[in-house]
Amino acid sequence: MDDTHALWISARDNAVWAPHGIASLAATHWLDATERRFDGIPGIWCADDESAVGRELPWEVRLRPEEQTRCGELALRAKGRAGSVALRVLDPAAAARRGIARIERAEFSPSRRVAGGFTPSSRAVVAESVDGHHTETQYHGIVSFVLDGLEFELTVQREGDGSLFAAFADATSGVQSYRFRFLRMDGPDADGRVELDFNRAYLPPCAFSDHYACVFPPPGNRWTVPIAAGELVVR
Incomplete structure (x- = not known):
């Protein structure tokens, strides 16, 4: 294996296994105009103008696709698709719960x-x-x-x-x-x-x-x- 490929593997492992990396996705909640609560995350959430909007938090959160905010150990990130928006929950413990490493x-x-x-x-x-x-x-x-x-x-x-x-x-x-x-x-x-x-x-x-x-x-x-x-x- 050459050094360049070893560096590529290292970068991939970091992208996957970092605390809020690829393997940390614990949930994807597709939103609409109705305000809802979801297990494991605070606040009430809905979609508004292709943004994920969170209320009943210390402050109102409005996330455009690929924007995120932190909630304790969790990262909450908006995901857009074909005009719809979802709230993704990235949890550092998710991979361990699935038993993947x-x-x-x-x-x-x-x-x-x-x-x-x-x-x-x-x-x-x-x-x-x-x-x-x-x-x-x-x-x-x-x-x-x-x-x-x-x-x-x-x-x-x-x-x-x-x-x-x-x-x-x-x-x-x-x-x-x-x-x-x-x-x-x-x-x-x-x-x-x-x-x-x-x-x-x-x-x-x-x-x-x-x-x-x-x-x-x-x-x-x-x-x-x-x-x-x-x-x-x-x-």
């Missing part, structure tokens, strides 16, 4: 790092989330590559910083690995070339908590061959 990873292999070519191809697809919600998702191109002598195509989204993101499933999914995984790549160069490093395939947030609503991979990103690389399952 580490990520099982495949052994690092330089052969899992391959070159690919990006072809722009903008299209909208109705995608399903793990909680059954359907939403239109915009994809921005195809990355073609060869791995172990086999040709693949990966439907990707372009992020705001120019990088590429994809969700994929393979023959290990649901057996040796979680149902699907994520992969990020630096943006293509002027000739459309990209590098895919499946050593850095990583688990979606919903692998750590049932209260996330990750989107399943599009049909073209579900392969019948195994890619035993990167993060596999939570232990």
Whole structure:
């Protein structure tokens, strides 16, 4: 394993297992105009103008999506989706209550790092989330590559910083690995070339908590061959 990959693993572990990291999500409460109380958190909460609003607290709280406030050891964060808003509860003790503490990873292999070519191809697809919600998702191109002598195509989204993101499933999914995984790549160069490093395939947030609503991979990103690389399952 090279030093760069070791640093990537360290950053991932910190993002997952930090006190209010990915694995700390204890609840997601979808809000509407009706004020409600929820077990384990103070105040009464409702949605107003796509914000999560909390009252009967030391002060009124109004959280836009991705904004958060602290309540003792808890962090309360707003989550937006298709015009709706939820209140997420991040609890440092949540992972321990679920009995999870580490990520099982495949052994690092330089052969899992391959070159690919990006072809722009903008299209909208109705995608399903793990909680059954359907939403239109915009994809921005195809990355073609060869791995172990086999040709693949990966439907990707372009992020705001120019990088590429994809969700994929393979023959290990649901057996040796979680149902699907994520992969990020630096943006293509002027000739459309990209590098895919499946050593850095990583688990979606919903692998750590049932209260996330990750989107399943599009049909073209579900392969019948195994890619035993990167993060596999939570232990």
